[in-house]
Amino acid sequence: MVLNGIIPPDRLRIAAFSLVLYFVFPLALFASEISITGTVQDAVTGEALPRANIIIEGTSTGTAANDRGQFVLENLSPGRYTVIAQMIGYEVGVQRIDVTTDKKLHLDFKLRESFFQTKQIVVTATRTQKLLENVPVATELITNSEIEESGAENLAQILEDRPGITIQENVNGGKTLSLNGIDGKYILVLVDGTPIAGKFNNRLELNFIDADDIDHVEIVKGPSSALYGSEAMGGVINIITKRFDEGLKITSHGKAGSYELYSGNVGVSGGMAKTGYAVNADYSRGGIDQNEISINVTDTESSRIEGKVEYDASGLGVFQTGWEFKEDVQDGNDSIFLLETRIRRNNGFLNWKKECTNRFSYRAKGYYTDYDRRYTTTVVHSGNIASIDTVLENILGLQSDLSYKFRDVRFDFGVDYSRGEYESDRVANHHVLRDQSGVFGQIESNNIKNLTLILGGRYDKITDVDGYFSPRISAMYEISPEFKLRSSYGGGFRAPSFTDLYIDYNNVFVGYQVIGNPDLKPEKAKGFNIGLEYFYDYTVLFNLNLNRNRFDDMILDYVVRPAVLSYRNVEHATFTGIEAQMRIYMLKNLTATFAYNYNEIDQDDDIEEVPSFFPRSGYVRLNYGMFKNKVKLSIRDQLLGNRQVREFDRRTGQYLPNLKTQKAYHLLDVTLTWYLMKQLSARTGVTNLADFTNVTYGPWIGRRLFVSLDVTF
Known part of the structure; x- marks a missing residue:
């Protein structure tokens, strides 16, 4: 109520606070809507990498690149961020950026084809899915790109040039292996974690396993019977x-x-x-x-x-x-x-x-x-x-x-x-019949x-x-x-x-x-x-x-x-x-x-x-x-x-x-x-x-x- 042209002090305070909210709150919203744009490309060819994943480390914020390799990270507050770009078959890209009220923030990621393999998921060493870099048991990986570039026809040709592996051919044309000097009968060969029937002289002939359907090969050296039982001695x-x-x-x-x-x-x-x-x-x-x-x-x-x-x-x-x-x-x-x-x-x-x-x-x-x-x-x-x-x-x-x-x-x-x-x-x-059980x-x-x-x-x-x-x-x-x-x-x-x-x-x-x-x-x-x-x-x-x-x-x-x-x-x-x-x-x-x-x-x-x-x-x-x-x-x-x-x-x-x-x-x-x-x-x-x-x-x-x-x- 206004009396004799005078506004009561409490109403003045309310009005002043409302003005502050009116002007400051939109500014706060505006400041929180900071975004980062960017691109993800092949480091050598310059071609876009669609569907590459871009995430901010330590948060749930992330997105995926579009068909042109472009991405947008929205609704960011000021601060220092670590932005990670990931793509299957490529090394991980990492960039750090200071976010301020500047709206024109841009990042370009140029990813190299995967060579170190550390982000590859493997299962053999622990019988569970883990990134190779997090596996406590020494594991060697032969990737699909390595298989393709070798022109290998079978598993023997895939393995024959790996360190510590020797492929030997018998007079019947069959190929067997030794691993770190250990005969092949002590090496368990699995397909997707299950054994294969059929060995000649106790050894699997690797040239009878085709390469066409192989995505990659995992090699664990050393005793592994704690997970797989008999034959995994070496x-x-x-x-x-x-x-x-x-x-x-x-x-x-x-x-x-x-x-x-x-x-x-x-x-x-x-x-x-x-x-x-x-x-x-x-x-x-x-x-x-x-x-x-x-x-x-x-x-x-x-x-x-x-x-x-x-x-x-x-x-x-x-x-x-x-x-x-x-x-x-x-x-x-x-x-x-x-x-x-x-x-x-x-x-x-x-x-x-x-x-x-x-x-x-x-x-x-x-x-x-x-x-x-x-x-x-x-x-x-x-x-x-x-x-x-x-x-x-x-x-x-x-x-x-x-x-x-x-x-x-x-x-x-x-x-x-x-x-x-x-x-x-x-x-x-x-x-002959044989039962084998393990826990x-x-x-x-x-x-x-x-x-x-x-x-x-x-x-x-x-x-x-x-x-x-x-x-x-x-x-x-x-x-x-x-x-x-x-x-x-x-x-x-x-x-x-x-x-x-x-x-x-x-x-x-x-x-x-x-x-x-x-x-x-x-x-x-x-x-x-x-x-x-x-x-x-x-x-x-x-x-x-x-x-x-x-x-x-x-x-x-x-x-x-x-x-x-x-x-x-x-x-x-x-x-x-x-x-x-x-x-x-x-x-x-x-x-x-x-x-x-x-x-x-x-x-x-x-x-x-x-x-x-x-x-x-x-x-x-x-x-x-x-x-x-x-x-x-x-x-x-x-x-x-x-x-x-x-x-x-x-x-x-x-x-x-x-x-x-x-x-x-x-x-x-x-x-x-x-x-x-x-x-x-x-x-x-x-x-x-x-x-x-x-x-x-x-x-x-x-x-x-x-x-x-x-x-x-």
Whole structure:
């Protein structure tokens, strides 16, 4: 109320406060609506990177780049921010910016193609999904880009130039591996975390695993039975297959090369609503040097078809199922016989994943894998069948994993069960069954700053074999943003195989006999790994690892009497190794990888049959991009030092007493790739450029050329 023209003081105060709100509050709103614009581009080509993720560290604020690589971060208050740009296949971009009332803030990110791999998700080392940089167990990764640039046809070719891995070829054309000097029968090979049926002489032949459906390969060195049970004494190689694409994608791949090599692959994949699907078919033929007398194979032929489907049932979880059929045929001959090996494989699975809460999840997987190998010998002149040797093996299994996270502690538990069936004319009673069950658990703690600690173990029980417990402890400590220290200690074991226990085979053509030993004990291992990592400014990544693995009760073959072989447990052998690897950006379009690996075996004096290996090996890889990465040159060189070899004389049925030395050599591969357009690329290359061969010890196949064409719609 106004009295005599005078406004009461309380109303004056209200009016003044209202004026302040009227003018100041909009200014406050205006100040809080500060935004940052920017772009995300390929550092070499300058092309936009659509759907790159841009986030502000430590907040929930983020966005994605549009089709032109542009982004906007809105509603920011004044302050200092760390802005991160991420894109699959590229290194992470990080920029810091001071936000004031200035509205014209702009950031440009130029991301380089991924080279250091630290942001790649891996699963093998802990049986859970983790970024590679956060895994406390030393893990090596072979990316899809590395597989493609090598022109690899199969898993053997993917692995053959990796430090510490030696690929050896037998006279039947099969390729097996050794890892840090440890024979391949102690290395567990998995596909998406499940085992594969079918081994020849206890070793998986890697050239029968096609590269077309492989996304990447994870390698864990050292005892891993605490997660995977038997056969993981020396390490695990896990093949991760390709995932589903968003929208329809059609791919086609064709390749031709030396020794009448022809191969092709067609794939269709995509997704709609809550469903994903993928179908692949491939065929290959040839690739064997028919003039090489050391290899009894004159021709090879392989065909494969596989498909998988995924469905997200919302509250019920995600279901995935798939099936693969593969057939491989090898023809060969000698002066008396025509030889044919025909291998058929069927692999199927059914997965279920359920994220119950943000703390609790469950996964179950059922799988079936079978292997049918028929080896037919036919007399050259008469055409009469001299022998048919058949091996049938199948595995039916179930895996289950449960995870629960409480604050900074994560609990993982799981139960595995499998039933293996083996049938062969070479084993006593011809038919054997084996059940294997295992239960594991691990606890991961991040309670202490900069320290990740994992404790775990697994107990396994296998038919006719004593139960065995495999422990493991691993830790990673971040000394500084650049330095990390990793260490792990674990146990492993390998149950005697069907052939170790029950083989009863008389090779009348060569003149020797092999008999099993049903009294064999499981082989055991205890080992540790210590590693140091230095990562500087996304320019240099250096890793140094020391490993030691002691095997007890090793199962090795020995001469019972002339021309008669069997198996026995021996005392021990200790494998010690050191590995150094450095990845470096030398120029913005030139990257280099250097690696050196040294291994030695300390064994009992009476052990003469430990398989030979290369104590020293090195690896160099150079990648050079030209014309804004439209053309890429890859040079890879593997250097193998001298090794000692103990030969087996088939005429006497005994190992020769004196060791022989295989001289050092190197294998140089070169690949050139043209990215003609987004949908079309061409590749040409040469393996074993120096054309090195060794008739006695291998490699038996010399220089090989290839050209390939990839089309994507």
